[in-house]
Amino acid sequence: MLELVIQWLPLGISLFTLIILCVLLGRERKARQALEAKFSAMELVAKNARQQHESLLKQFNELRVGTMGMSQKMAEIAENQEMLAERQSEISMHDPDGRLYSRASKMVELGADVNELMEECDLPKAEAELLMRLQQMTHDRRR
Known part of the structure; x- marks a missing residue:
């Protein structure tokens, strides 16, 4: 009987090793799938962040252009106000x-x-x- 066990021992060890290898490969496959799912989710988050960044950048540029236009208008109004004050002063001096x-x-x-x-x-x-x-x-x- 010992001879029979000794004959089948390498086969048993091989089968045991094969089973362990299959279990490990299954776990590795599940871990890889989980990592791929996380990677896909992170790519989606990054894509949404890029889109939001582009939208905010566009809004910022529009606000900047509007502010520059408003600054020019304010400068024009200040010049007109200064000119009117000078004219009013001249008129009051002459009258x-x-x-x-x-x-x-x-x-x-x-x-x-x-x-x-x-x-x-x-x-x-x-x-x-x-x-x-x-x-x-x-x-x-x-x-």
């Missing part, structure tokens, strides 16, 4: 009577009477009274 009447009108709004207008603004009585009436008419229309 001292206009400043005087503006001051008198403001005084009337604040409650000054005819005598105060005559003294503070060097206005004749008729002009001071006219300003008072105009201010009163303007005030009545607003009500």
Whole structure:
């Protein structure tokens, strides 16, 4: 019987080794499939990230162009405002009577009477009274 076991022992070891090899190969195949699935998922995530990056980059460029355009418009508005301020200053320098009447009108709004207008603004009585009436008419229309 020992001879029979000794004869079949190499065959048994070979079969045992073959079974272990098949089990190991099955596990390796499953591990490879799992890795391939993970790799596919990572490729999909990377593709989506690239698409989102491209979309965000496009939006950023559109915002940058819009901001540059807005900056140019703001510069133009600032230039126009500066020019208007200079012109207004020139006009007020050339029209001292206009400043005087503006001051008198403001005084009337604040409650000054005819005598105060005559003294503070060097206005004749008729002009001071006219300003008072105009201010009163303007005030009545607003009500």
